[in-house]
Amino acid sequence: MVGIANESVVFFGHLSELYQLAKEGKIETKLQGSHTRPCKFWTAMKILSGIKNTVVIAHGPSGCAFGVKQAYKLTNCRNSGSPYESIITTNIDEKAIVYGGEKELQGAIFEVDNKYKPDIIFVATSCATGIIGDYVDAIVNKVKPKINAEIMAIHCEGFAGEYRSGFDLVFRQIVQLMDKPDPESKSKLAKSVNIVGGKMGPERTEIETDVKELRRLIESMGASINAVIAGSCSLEKMKQAPSVAVNCTLCLDMGYAIGREMLDRFGTPLNSTILPCGISATEKWLRGAARHLHLETEAEELIKREYEAISVEFEEAKKCLAGKLAIVEGHDAIKSLSIAHMLERDFGMRVAIYNFHPWSTQARETSIDYLLETGLDPEILITKGTLAFGKYEAMVQTENELMEYLGDLDPETTVYFGSSMSFPNIPVVDLNSILNRPRFGYRGALKVAKCVCTALEYSFRPRSWVMKKMVFSENSGLCSAQSLTPKLAQDLPDCTFYAGKERGKCMTS
Template identity: 25%
Template sequence: MSVSLKAKIAEVFEEPGCDINQGKSEKERKKGCTKQLSPGAAAGGCAFDGAKIALQPVVDVAHLVHGPIACEGNSWDNRHSASSGSTIYRSGFTTDINELDVIYGGEKRLFKSIREIIEKYNPPAVFVYQTCVTALTGDDIEAVCKRAAEKFGKPVIPVNAPGFAGPKNLGNKLGAEALLDYVIGTVEPEFTTAYDINIIGEYNLVGELWQVKPLLGALGIRILSCISGDGRYNEIASAHRAKVNMMVCSKSMINIATKMEQRYGIPYFEGSFYGISDMSETLRQIASLLVKQGADAELIERTERLIEVEEARAYKRIAEYKKRLQGKRVLLITGGVKSWSVVAALQEGGMEIVGTSVKKSTKEDKEKIKEIMGEGADAHMIDDMTPREMYAMLKEARADIMLSGGRSQFVALKARMPWLDINQERHHPYGGYEGMVELVHEIDRAIFNPVWQQVRIPAPWGDDGETLGAVTPTVMGTSTDHLSAVAANAMGLEPEEIPV
């Protein structure tokens, strides 16, 4: 690992916006919050993966991975981040280094790759990502990027986050550091207004940003840049002229918000787009901060009028669902901002939270969960639930539905319980007032899908209604024997160890 990378990681661990870091002694803080991963064993969930998924939603930039082709395959298109224009971000660019590059160095290959991208695609900038192999062989991507920028007259941004540097969350922050070091503050916007804001840590998953943008537009508020969902290079480069920053996911890019406050005096707050009341509170906070920064005081009145109209419309639309979902129990296995913001949204839909994961949540996230759930919140906050424990909770009907990421879906299917994807791979947007209606609608569809009633009843064949051993019922066209094997694989168990 280069000295500069070590210094950058140490700088990230000094993050003033992290209460955990600031609560440590100086000696403990220098050790950081993570351990290096083993090169070659860092596929997925590594620092490179974190940097790539944090920056890839910048849609008009060419994202070039300097390393073996498998690294690009690992991170390409693993989020449904939508674009309203350019689609070059969906193209997989890699130097695809080979054995000779490992021996002789891959810097020339990298330079040629940058030139080819600029000649063929002419993007406003090229982001170059360091990987384990090229970091170990000593390729100096900063020097190559600097030379290429001088030669071709375009910004070429090095993202020095090799996989073995640490886990994915560290990679998110190293990607953010690349923006702070090389992008933000390098371009002046064509014009500015007193209503310009940046949204940080929002990735426009399935177009969620577009559910919020019209609300801000109705108030005359302009999103100067979104970092990084549906982002544009020049917008992000001019982000230093915004009046307010909104932090959506503090676990990923809090260093951008704190350093922009230090460098440019831009205040920030952490808000949520999930749930009716949280969306309203976010609009109020944006309006209040903008007024403090010089916007017209009438903005607060306009905001309240908009909130009144939108809340009434949203509550009217979810009223029918609320009758059916009243008292339904939800197990929420997610992390970060969703661990508390989705809790509030589900409670507005009349549902009860029997457990929410806080493994990836900050101290502030946990405090908000306690504030929202009130007395007994600690009993519902789960640091780390194993697949076996998830299965037991669902099988014993302590929950009516599980909301989680895709990796947990087979546990729910094995328990013959409804499941809904709430994480980055989801196919439905849940942001804003419209998103809340969509979330409640999807939960209603999942819970009351007739397939669950069918798979729970005994099969009609066999002696005295007992299921014959040679024949097994099916779940959505898939035999439960096959589901057992798939679930066992997902849970890290042998099929015969799965409780039936």
């Protein structure tokens, strides 16, 4: 299968082998300096921005708040009907860095409470205020009796942990806002579940999202969703969250932190599986929830109904896909592992994951353990471009290595699951560009199967050479799928065009 030259290969084998090498320190698991990830501050803000009627005070320079506002306001406001963009800044300057920013913080808390009247105010520390050691906890405790909102300090300065720690910190800390279950609350929510590990804020109103599909399946089983934590969940729903029958993880890695904390503190049961991509993962997710809801019979009836609704088209598609080779782009470890699970278990395809960074063996340990324990051990290929300077997701070197790897593989029997900004000589399926979602559940499995079949059917059609030249233009330096795509998606024209001679020229001129 592999036609790639030996000098380009860093690792080729199975996931279990890579995992063992990483544990033994025999393969480098650190990210290169150019392979930047969000800091702890960013990921903490991502979760906090998903809680309804909340204002987050970013205690630090204005630039810290600007970045996360730009990143999250699309999800939290523009497409989901949130009343206001929920992050402000204390905007501390050089003087505050020397003498402390407690005065600015206290003033901001009172202003937010009076002006916006939120249910909760979160005070999030930035690197600057973490380094100078502002007495954030003391200020929060001092103002607590004087304001109407609940208030909580979140110590998430970016230098104090890698990006994953921001998710885990906030998920564990917001458990402090929850009420201990009592017989009355448990009886009221005996047929309810929480979906935990959501980190994208409110659901978009115009799209049938994956979370909406999970909600539909739970409700079709005869239960209800109390809260998606933290995806547009209110303080009231969060307070009663420990009383539900079970917490179901959305993402196993992200959901496990809060699910485990609620299990230890309140005894709330935890249904922990990988992303419910495909039929087998969805059924495991549903059966796990049903066991705690005491709706096993209803779950089996639902599973039967849902499969019957897609069975004719799905089985037809499956005939087309069984035995085909699927190459899955591996830079998003959670998605690539979940996709690999679906393709092998549901579609009967052979799976190889391309450029699964060794760093992910530590960052995604929970999901890898789960997959290996369920008997899935996909092939992994890592090339030198993954470990080179630059954006390893889609740079010229990794693109060339991909082409070398594919060699003369038959485009009628091989599919590449990755960014549509990649240009291999085989059909490409970009699951992130499927707008007629969901991608989860039975309907999602059928949509993905149809996409793959369509890609194979039209494998004879060449990709756009014009777009490829835009993405991988000669001497462009910064040009990559990750850098170019957001530019093309902006509402307003960007006067920086990543394409050699066009640099500095407005795209619309």
